[in-house]
Amino acid sequence: MSTELTITKAPAGLEGPGFFATNIDKVVGLARSNSIWPLPFATSCCGIEFMATMGSNYDLARFGSERMSFSPRQADLLIVAGTIAKKMGPVLRQVYLQMAEPRWVISVGACASTGGIFDTYSVLQGIDKVIPVDVYVPGCPPRPEQIIDGIMQIQELVRNEPIRRRNTQEYKALMQQYGIQ
Amino acid sequence: MSELTNVYIAEKIRNQFGDAILSASEPYDMLTLVVNPSIAHGVINWLKNDAEIKIQFLTDVCGAQFPEIEGQEFCVIYHLHSLTNNIRIRIKSFLPASNPIIATVTDLFESANWQERETYDFYGIIFEGHPNLTRILNMDEMDYFPLRKEFPLEDGTRTDKEDKYFGR
Numbered sequence: 001m002s003t004e005l006t007i008t009k010a011p012a013g014l015e016g017p018g019f020f021a022t023n024i025d026k027v028v029g030l031a032r033s034n035s036i037w038p039l040p041f042a043t044s045c046c047g048i049e050f051m052a053t054m055g056s057n058y059d060l061a062r063f064g065s066e067r068m069s070f071s072p073r074q075a076d077l078l079i080v081a082g083t084i085a086k087k088m089g090p091v092l093r094q095v096y097l098q099m100a101e102p103r104w105v106i107s108v109g110a111c112a113s114t115g116g117i118f119d120t121y122s123v124l125q126g127i128d129k130v131i132p133v134d135v136y137v138p139g140c141p142p143r144p145e146q147i148i149d150g151i152m153q154i155q156e157l158v159r160n161e162p163i164r165r166r167n168t169q170e171y172k173a174l175m176q177q178y179g180i181q
Numbered sequence: 182m183s184e185l186t187n188v189y190i191a192e193k194i195r196n197q198f199g200d201a202i203l204s205a206s207e208p209y210d211m212l213t214l215v216v217n218p219s220i221a222h223g224v225i226n227w228l229k230n231d232a233e234i235k236i237q238f239l240t241d242v243c244g245a246q247f248p249e250i251e252g253q254e255f256c257v258i259y260h261l262h263s264l265t266n267n268i269r270i271r272i273k274s275f276l277p278a279s280n281p282i283i284a285t286v287t288d289l290f291e292s293a294n295w296q297e298r299e300t301y302d303f304y305g306i307i308f309e310g311h312p313n314l315t316r317i318l319n320m321d322e323m324d325y326f327p328l329r330k331e332f333p334l335e336d337g338t339r340t341d342k343e344d345k346y347f348g349r
């Protein structure tokens with residue numbers, strides 16, 4: 001049995017005997033992107049697909065997301081998988097507000113992204129009506145591969161995000177738009 | 182004790198309530214009575230306390246709307262079940278849209294509480310005497326009764342649908 005390990009490559013930097021200098025953004029990004037703690041907010045059929053993603057066949061843990069955080073306070077990534085009823089909207093928003101910065105949101109499936117097949121009075125027509133979303137995963141439901149692809153795109157975002165992004169005017173304006181301080 | 186057939190039960194109720202029982206039929210063999218709204222509570226109370234029929238269980242309360250029948254736009258439907266006799270009875274009461282009020286049966290069956298709230302939530306039918314007639318399934322801020330036919334089923338905030346492909 002081979003026990004070959006792949007280790008994430010170090011970011012580009014200046015290397016010499018006994019020291020290594022690089023950009024702090026890159027180091028933080030590298031660390032964060034490989035240890036995302038997701039908070040699953042699974043409400044319906046897409047949630048089942050998410051469970052498969054977490055299970056041993058697809059094993060989201062390979063991407064550094066071993067630990068599901070069931071408390072928003074210790075979570076980095078909100079995974080919204082499923083239909084969000086309008087009555088659930090404020091709950092979802094509350095969960096998002098309780099997450100500490102930096103936080104990311106992935107919207108899994110047609111329902112979470114746009115309301116999906118539920119074009120009806122009781123369903124929120126996309127979670128981006130109440131919270132900002134970073135990555136949308138299409139599908140009804142998306143296969144685990146697609147969900148993993150979405151999470152890899154989140155990783156890509158996390159890896160390349162400057163640590164000061166959350167202080168920018170642009171980011172503050174986005175939050176303002178949702179009425180979040 | 183004679184056999185509890187639908188005909189027998191209908192006859193028995195007719196003797197008790199007379200003209201307030203507007204009609205009796207048996208769709209799919211289930212005795213269905215259309216009663217005057219003012220005596221709906223009385224009929225259910227009587228069925229519950231009758232020593233022979235012994236209705237103990239309120240299976241369902243629901244609403245329906247028939248906008249084309251003037252003066253009888255709304256309907257409240259009660260499904261009753263006698264567990265001892267294995268008999269089911271359906272009671273219907275029609276209400277005018279201008280005044281959709283009917284007496285609550287929560288005093289007879291506690292289980293009517295949520296079912297009447299649901300009927301109120303979706304049709305705006307008022308159950309007089311209900312201890313807490315507020316919305317139960319829809320969000321509290323909703324300002325209309327979504328299953329009434331004058332309101333569209335679709336959500337007005339939908340943005341990703343091209344109207345012409347969906348016949349809107």
Ligand code: SF4
Pocket residue numbers: 044045046047081082083108109110111112116117139140141142
């Ligand atoms: S997008 Fe499809 S699979 Fe996912 S929650 Fe909605 S209906 Fe279910």
